[in-house]
Amino acid sequence: MSVRGIVDMVQISIDVPRGEAGYWSIIRDLDVGGPWTVRQICDRTNVSTSLVGRYVRRLKLAGIAQIVETRTACNVGGGNLPAAVIYRLAKRPLLAPRISPDGKVRPELGIEQLWRAMKMAKVFSPADLAEHCPDVAPGTVKAYLQALSAAGIVAGTPAAYRLVRNLGLQAPKILATKLVYDPNKKVVVGPSITFEVKP
Incomplete structure (x- = not known):
């Protein structure tokens, strides 16, 4: 024993x-x-x-x-x-304020603008989102929608997407992961390293 x-x-x-x-x-x-x-x-x-x-x-x-x-x-x-x-x-915004070192509030990120526009619209296309979010590059709009579609967050066709899973206030982020893979044993070895990427 x-x-x-x-x-x-x-x-x-x-x-x-x-x-x-x-x-x-x-x-x-x-x-x-x-x-x-x-x-x-x-x-x-x-x-x-x-x-x-x-x-x-x-x-x-x-x-x-x-x-x-x-x-x-x-x-x-x-x-x-x-x-x-x-x-x-003195102020209590829900999301963390993005502030530069000199105290100026920075504009929200492109994906945050897109996420807010998607939640307000019932049906939208990449062109609709680009019109509502002029600061976001059209390529970013398309890539973000493709990632959300692959994840099952939006559904439809490029001509008419709709939000099917409202995940909350903060915009979903696209992450990339670096990991070590052992092809001999077909397993991931060690911890993975995850970081945010731009759509």
Whole structure:
């Protein structure tokens, strides 16, 4: 009979919010409960304070977040603790604001424009979407519709597509995956690396 140790090693896969969309969802949650700090966001993402701090700084420059209190630094146990800056949201858009380093709100991505237009229209063609989204290249419209059609999100013909699966507020992204394949055993070896590509 084998004896198990007191401590067993367990692999747990936890979805930790990362990137601007992740930071934004945490900020919105924290703001419902009252004022928040950059440190509180970092505690939920396991990301450095400098990365989160840069995003919050851009939110402040854009007028989306505002400082409501600044706590002065204090000397505790011979070490200086940094000052805490306390924030609240002045605006609460649902999607993460896309903000340049100087605080200017950047226009939404082409796929976001296309997704919104598809949800508003009952039936649409690539030409219809190109007309409603003039900033999106016609080739991008066609490639995005082909990808969504292959995934079963839109159905129909190029002359008349319709949305059959409304997946929600955020536009579906087209991803590519790099992986190592062993043709001898016909298996994928190791983890895959996934990244977003432009349609």
